[in-house]
Amino acid sequence: MEDTSKYLIHANVTADGVVERSDVVGAIFGQTEGLLGDDLDLRDLRQSQKVGRIDVDVSSTHGQSHGHLTIATSLDKVETATLAASLETITRVGPCRADIEITEIEDVRAAKRKEVVERAKELLQTGFDDSVMSSEEILAEVRQHVRVEDITEYEGLPAGPRVTDSDAIIVVEGRADVLTLLKYGIKNAIAVEGTNVPEAVADLTANRTVTAFLDGDRGGDLILEELSQVGEIDHVAFAPAGTSVEDLDHHQLFAALRNKVPYDAVSGLNAPREAVAATDGSTTPAPPPSEDVVTPSVDESTCDSSEGVDATDGERGEPVSESEPEPEPESEPEPDTIYDHATAIVREGTDRVRFLDDENGVLEETDAVDTYDTLSTLESAPSAVVLDGILDQRVLDLAADRGVDRIVARSLGQFTKRPTGVQIHAIDDVAETPPDST
Known part of the structure; x- marks a missing residue:
């Protein structure tokens, strides 16, 4: 009955004498019998489990008894209110004059709804994983x-x-x-x-x-x-x-x-x-100077990598006399293939984009976030685009419209269509076999 009850009738009991729980329950059944007709007879309602257990808590002091009673019902509002009102017609409990006053009719479902709301608030704060990974992640x-x-x-x-x-x-x-x-x-x-x-x-x-x-x-x-x-x-x-x-x-x-x-x-x-050289690119501390020391040349590749990364050494050093000035370090050669540009832009994590002409020269270089705007405003259409970012459908469509032949990007997004006139590569996919410069 506790699982199906809708309402709880709460009432206070006062008796001019000493009474017990059984006296109160007997008075309720005895003095309401036949009062409300057969449909609301308390005994029949108990047998059909439309009314639950009658809980009574009573105590006596100084020759008077005071208590509280609770009745659970699964009746509707009108029936419950009528049943509650009938309890106030009781005038005697046992041999004593008594008075019963209804203090509250509690909607059990309202209390449950309140618990549901409070728990839902807690779940909203703690029950959901708010971390959303980007495509790149x-x-x-x-x-x-x-x-x-x-x-x-x-x-x-x-x-x-x-x-x-x-x-x-x-x-x-x-x-x-x-x-x-x-x-x-x-x-x-x-x-x-x-x-x-x-x-x-x-x-x-x-x-x-x-x-x-x-x-x-x-x-x-x-x-x-x-x-x-x-x-x-x-x-x-x-x-x-x-x-x-x-x-x-x-x-x-x-x-x-x-x-x-x-x-x-x-x-x-x-x-x-x-x-050994510091990893921040600072100058390598040299060994103690000696006229006989010659730095050997090393041309082998250190890294066998799916990313095609080589760690290169310097050229063979020559003995330097005190009268001769030290040779100036050679400047790093300019990239001359698309893969060289991809290594310079994508491998180094620059968040940049380069637009190349037919000879793999740089037409324009800018931030990766400005790829679409720059590509749309370039006076002469590039032959290739090297992008340190995710290639999306919007940039791919614009590149096809402008006649771009090839795009190399850090990674490829999700495409609903792929224009046949544009070759697209993720840098990891071309690491072992770099695209040619044409």
Whole structure:
């Protein structure tokens, strides 16, 4: 009955004498019998469960009794009010003169509705996940998951999938470092898992171009020393002082690899980390000057990456006499292919866009967010567009209208139609086979 009741009748009971609960209940049934007809007879309503249990709480003090009674009903409003009014006709309880006064008819459903409203407010505040991922974040998370899934083992050691067949390998400290490199597309790393370099890694270095990429702490120094004794090292790179390879972001990691130095240039130093270029692109501290020191040339690629990223070394240095001025560093060559432009714009995370002519020269460069406006206002239509952002349908349609031949973007959005006259590429899709310059 408690689950189906609609209303609760509350009443106060006062008696001029000592009475008990049974006296009150008996008076209710006895003095209302036949008062409201057969349809509202209290005994029949109890048997049909339209009226629930009659709860009475009564106590006596100083020769008088005071109490409270509650009756649950599933009747409608009119019937409930009529039944409640009939209780006030009771004048005696047991042998005593008594008075019953209705104090309230409580709508049980209203109380439940109030609970529902309060709970709904709580759920609105805490029950929903308000985080909405952008298209770019979704694509980045999926790519990262795929790359992390690529981790393999080489002789029981964590390694990237290209370690077994790549001409160049990167030796790092632990599994987390391999995962970090995989996240950024470098698949030719292997971990030594501690300062004791395994024999499998030592053997692997015998016929590969080897870069030791180590943490910027004492542990990295110890691994470099051990690796140099049991294997062969070609280049050395360190994370910034006090940091680990696994903690580096995309730009820090590739900057560290670009600034690697030949192992021969630091092998005799007490602090090889200080001789390795800082990851912020600052000038590499030079070894102690000597007339016999010649910096060897290194042309091999360090990274075997799904992103096609190369960490390059400087050219062979020549002995410099005190009377000769030091040669000025050569300026970085201008990009001459679409893929070179994609590497400069997209790989470096510039949030820029370049519009190229038929000879891959730059017609215009601006912020990626202004791609549509700039493309629509260019006097001469570009042959190619290189975009550090997500290529959407709106820009693609405009490019087709303006006669653009090719677009290379960081990632591709969802397209309802693809114009046949425009070739579109995501940078990751063309990393292994860069588009030609035509």
